[in-house]
Amino acid sequence: MNKLPITHLAAKCLLAFATVGILVPAGAQQSKPWEKIPIPPLKEFKPKQPKRIELKNGIIIFLQEDHELPFVSGTILIPGGSRDxxxxxxxxxxxYGETWRTSGTAKMSGDQMDDLLESKAAHIETAGGSESTSLSWDSLKGDSDQVFSLVMDLLLHPKFDLQKLQLAQQQAATAIVRRNDDETEIASREATKLVYGPNSPYARQAELKTIGAVTVQDLQAWHDKTIGNKLIVGVGGDFDSATMAAKLTAAFEPFAHVKPASKRDDEFHSPNQAVYFINKQNVNQSNIQIVGLGTDRRNPDVPSIAIMNDILGGGFASRLFQTVRTKLGLAYAVGGGMGFAYDHPATFDVEVLTKSASTVDATKAALDEIASMNSRPFTEEELKRSKDDILNTFLFRYDTPEKVLSESIRLEFYGYPPDYLQTYEAALRKVTVADLTAAAKKYIHPEKLAILVVGNQSEIQPGLDALKLGPVKTIDITIPGAPKGGMGPGEGPGGDQQ
Structure with a gap:
């Protein structure tokens, strides 16, 4: 069989495609058949709720059966965190979160526990957060009883080890002396301080001196203080709920009655409008943070705020992205909005990443777009798109039993009703253009936003004075006590503890 030369074959193919193009009616070329594909509505949001058990002493247990795989996992959430x-x-x-697990118990050291768990492909972890500490585990179904007994031993009989504490201190010290290496980390950390204040429990940072002051006795005292708080226990996986409920009740019912949580008296104030600057000479771009005080999830306006956020800076179709990046070409990335935490005001934060030379122009463009939320009308198209964006992602956040269990524990921890997710989803659907307009007027206040720029001063031309928001305030990020050459091997705080 003779073969046509490649060039001859290509020419025949092009001619065939051209002929087809001539024969197809012009109207058909403009049709968009994919637009006619029916898109079914999302299924009604009805997550399978875990079983909730409240013991007589006030400890809460959640059980979520999931027989897809032969695994069992669990977590114990303990109120009390770094803000305390x-x-x-x-x-x-x-x-504490690091040393608790690595130290082990009076019966089994952390290293011995590592070896045993590794042989069973199981895990036990501890962690410390801003509002709580936690103890979590997972294992094969057949090993779940043995692993749970180790968990309870670690919960009730930890033996904090000096060497493990010193190792954790050295690791923390290394992180502290290197915390100014990355401009993104600097910008996020210092922007949080501008909103809450440097001494706020939500913004203060560990220093070499403060971690060096921590002793083994401090870790034990913290454990003894928090173990009596309202524990929340969640277990999910391949088990029978009645059997698991009996086992957990027998384990936790002997605990003393939980201590009532003390009411917090934190104060929050919007920052003063000003421009703050941190000079980082080894970069050729600027990280701009436009920040203010946000709100919390108990605010009834949160559904409107969530949709307003998406319109302002929630993605490729947002106003900030379309204007600052697409239309003006002033940013590599831009986005953000008003945050809402569970039990305290979060931050309003719009981030702009731009090359050094366009720092001022990009900042002005972002500020103008934020301010225009009170003058540029919202449209039904924006409302529909943002609702779809949020509701579609919302459903996938809770599409597995494990995710629903985690959210149920979170809602219990912060004192929200068990049907919060359903009522929130319903409220999102009801938001109108009028609601968005009202939310913008109520919460968008450009005069209450601070601007932080982390960048290379020599390359930012014109200078930040061109923003005409008063004298630029320089922030000192020097690390107290850090050696000029960095931490050497074996160096760090805590070496002389007894």
Whole structure:
């Protein structure tokens, strides 16, 4: 069989495609058949709720059966976190979360526990956060009883080890002396301080001195103090709920009655409008943070705020992205909005990443777009798109039993009703253009936003004075006590503890 030369074959193919193009009616060329594909509505949001058990002593247990795989996992959430630690020992809770597991118990050291768990492909982990500490585990179904007994031993009989604490302190010290290496980390950290204040429990940072002040006795005292709080226990996986409920009740019912949670008296104030600058000479772009005070999830306006956020800076179709990046070409990335935390005001934060030379122009463009939320009308198209964006992602956030269990524990921890997710989803659907307009007028206040720029001063031309928002305030990010050459092997705080 003779073969046509490649060039001859290509020419015949092009001629065939051209002929087809001539024969197809012009109207058909403009048709968009994919637009006619029917898109079914999302299924009604009805997550399978875990079983909730409240013991007589106030401890809460959640059980979520899931027989897809032969695994069992669990977590114990303990109220009390870094926002509650002594300001002179900031970093204590992080060290506690690290050292608790690595130290082990009176019966089994952390290293021995590592070996046993590794042989069973199981895990036990501890962690410290801003509002709580936690103890979590997972294992094969056949090993779940043995692993759970180790968990209870670690919960009730930890033996904090000095060497493990010193290792955690050295690791923390290394992180501290290197915390100014990355401009993104600097910008996020210092922007949080501008909103809450540097001494706020939500913004203060560990220093070499504060982590060095933490002792083994401090870790034990923290454990003894928090173990009596309202524990929340969640277990999910391949088990029978009645059997698991009996086992957990027998384990936790002997605990003393939980201590009532103390009411927090934190104060929050919007920052003063000003421009703050951190000079980082080894970069050729600027990280711009436009920040203010946000709100919390108990605010009834949160559904409207969530949709307003998406329109402002929630993605490729947002106003900030379309204007600052697509139309003006002033940013590599831009987005953000008003945050809402579970039990305290979060931050309003719009981030702009731009090359050094366009720092001022990009900042002005972002500020103008934020301000225009009170003058540029919202449209039904924007409302529909943002509702779809949020509701579609919302469903996938809770599409597995494990995710629903985690959210149920979170809602219980912060005191929200068990049907919060369903009512929130319903409220999102009801938001109108009028609601968005009202939310923007109520919450978008450009005069209450601070601007932080982390960048290379020599390359930012014109200078930040061109923003005409008053004198530029320089922030000192020097690390107290950090050696000029960095941490050497074996160096760090805590080496002389007894």
């Amino acid at each position: 630690e002594d300001p002179a020992k900031v970093g204590l809770v992080s060290l």
